[in-house]
Amino acid sequence: MADSELFQRGLKTRKQVLGEKYVDANLAGSDEFMMTFQRAVTELAWGYAWSRSGLDQKTRSILTLGILAGLGRFQELGIYTNAAVASGVTVDEIKEALVQITVYCGTPAGRQAFLAAHEALKSPKD
Structure with a gap:
């Protein structure tokens, strides 16, 4: 095909x-x-x-982190944390997004999101 x-x-x-x-x-x-x-x-x-022009990749990345956390997809959240950084999201912006996630998705989801993002951020990049 x-x-x-x-x-x-x-x-x-x-x-x-x-x-x-x-x-x-x-x-x-x-x-x-x-x-x-x-x-x-x-x-x-x-x-x-992701290829639409209505939002930039940075905004889409932050939204995706929130969606994945809300769905409890923390392994994927780790992958998309690195993608967010590559899309121009700063570590401080990721932390702020995770605080927002914690408040609206609950502390268990927030904790897991912080852990997944933290692990991804400290992993060596190839």
């Missing part, structure tokens, strides 16, 4: 935000079955939502 224009646009944006090495590893580790998911997420999340 040829990759669509939406997939190509999404792949470019996905690599800009998450890093080429991370995205390439995800794609390389996907067999035909998992490529169905990879195509869907690349086209819908990255080719459609």
Whole structure:
């Protein structure tokens, strides 16, 4: 199946935000079955939502941290913490977003979000 224009646009944006090495590893580790998911997420999340002009990537990154914390997806929150930094979000802005998350999602979610972000921020970057 040829990759669509939406997939190509999404792949470019996905690599800009998450890093080429991370995205390439995800794609390389996907067999035909998992490529169905990879195509869907690349086209819908990255080719459609993240590639729109209405918000910049920094704003989308902060929103994504809040959404992931609210959903209790703390492993993903760690991944997107590094993506937020790459998108221009400062560590102080991440801390402020996490305070807001703590207040509105509750202290257990806030604590887990702080822990996930902290771990991601102190991990060595390749």
